[in-house]
Amino acid sequence: MKERSSIAVIGLSVHTAPVEMREKLAIPEAQWSRAIGELCNLNHIEEAAVLSTCNRMEIYVVALSWHRGIREVMEWMSKTSGIPVSELREHLFMLRDSDATRHLFEVSAGLDSLVLGEGQILAQVKQVVRVGQDSGGLGKNIDRLFKDAITAGKRVRSETNISSGAVSVSSAAVELALMKLPKAHFLSARMLVIGAGKMGKLVIKHLSSKGCKRIxxxxxxxxxxxxxxxxxxxxEIITSLSMR
Ligand SMILES: NC(=O)c1ccc[n+]([C@@H]2O[C@H](COP(=O)([O-])OP(=O)(O)OC[C@H]3O[C@@H](n4cnc5c(N)ncnc54)[C@H](OP(=O)(O)O)[C@@H]3O)[C@@H](O)[C@H]2O)c1
Incomplete structure (x- = not known):
């Protein structure tokens, strides 16, 4: 009997895998099109999209056969990351059809994020569609799935209070740190920030917006x-130490 096609997601996230493993699997945006091309060349994969962020690496596919499709994607992930399938398997989650759809809707709404309701993930889901369009389309089913997830993500944010309060890792970190400090000391306290990359800069901006100006x-x-x-x-950036 002919198997019917399934929508599937195979991935790992901050909830299932350590950062070292997520880093090995991460695919930079410039390589998403190549990755989609490789995935669609697998025997049982018809359509594919890659959602690769700091906190998750998820591959969405339309598979002609659930079992064979999943196996091919897992082997592809193993080949691209250098992590044996046996090790990957311990950290991967796999969802099918309505479960896969519900998962992407939750991801897009910020319900699966480290900081509940954070907004960056919705922009990242949008970016998957944008990159897909620029490189010839994601395929009709995956494209529809991602567009519906964007709509769901927007509705959840506009119709609930999920995005009130701290909505990023950096703002949550600042709020947590400032809970230890009486408000009267914000202006005079020296705050230590380790790292001056994107996250470090965001932390400094949040600290500054709370009145902490000596960093x-x-x-x-x-x-x-x-x-x-x-x-x-x-x-006032007081000292910059080199750790070299
Ligand atoms: N960007 C986000 O929105 C986001 C969200 C959630 C989590 N994260 C996580 O937060 C972490 C930082 O992300 P980011 O976006 O801020 O990265 P980034 O902009 O690339 O900055 C990386 C920082 O780490 C330092 N660094 C890198 N390699 C180093 C080494 N070998 N020795 C010493 N210092 C080193 C860099 O120092 P130099 O200036 O000397 O290069 C820089 O301060 C990552 O683990 C990322 O996954 C980021």
Whole structure:
């Protein structure tokens, strides 16, 4: 009997896999099109999309056969990451049809994020569609799935209070840190931020918006600290230490 096609998601996330494993599997945006091409060349895969962020690496496919399709994608993930299938299997989750759809809707709504309701993931889901369009289309089913997930993500944010309060890892970290400090000390306290990459800069911006303007930044190299100093002129970057 001929098997029917399934929508499937095979992936791992901050809830199922350590950062070292997520880093090995991560696919930078510039390589999404190539990855989609390789996945669609597998025998039982008709359509594919890659959702690769700091917190998750998920592959959505339309598979002609659930079992064979899943196996091919797992082997592809193993080949691209260098992680044996036996090890990957312990951290992967696999969902099919309505479960896969519900999962993407939850991801898009920020319900599966480390910080509930964070907004960056919705932009990342949108980016998957944008990159798909620029490289010839994701395929009709996956394209529909992602567009519906974007609609769901927007509705959840506009019709509920999920995005009130801390809505990113950096803002949550700042709120948590400031809970330890009486408000009267915000202006005079010296705050230590380790790292001056994108996250470090966001932390400094959040601290600054809360009134903490004296910040010690520790970073491997000086350039990024200098760039932050230039951009955030109202913040006093007191010391920049090199860890080299
Ligand atoms: N960006 C996001 O929205 C986001 C969201 C959630 C989680 N995260 C996670 O947060 C972490 C930082 O992300 P990011 O976006 O801020 O990265 P990034 O912009 O690339 O910054 C990386 C930082 O780490 C330092 N670094 C890198 N390799 C190093 C090494 N070998 N020795 C010492 N320092 C080193 C860099 O120093 P130099 O300036 O000297 O290069 C820089 O300060 C990552 O684990 C990421 O997965 C990021």
């Amino acid at each position: 010690v930044v520790v970073n491997r190299s000086a350039e990024k600290v200098e760039a932050i100093r230039e951009e955030l002129k109202d913040v």
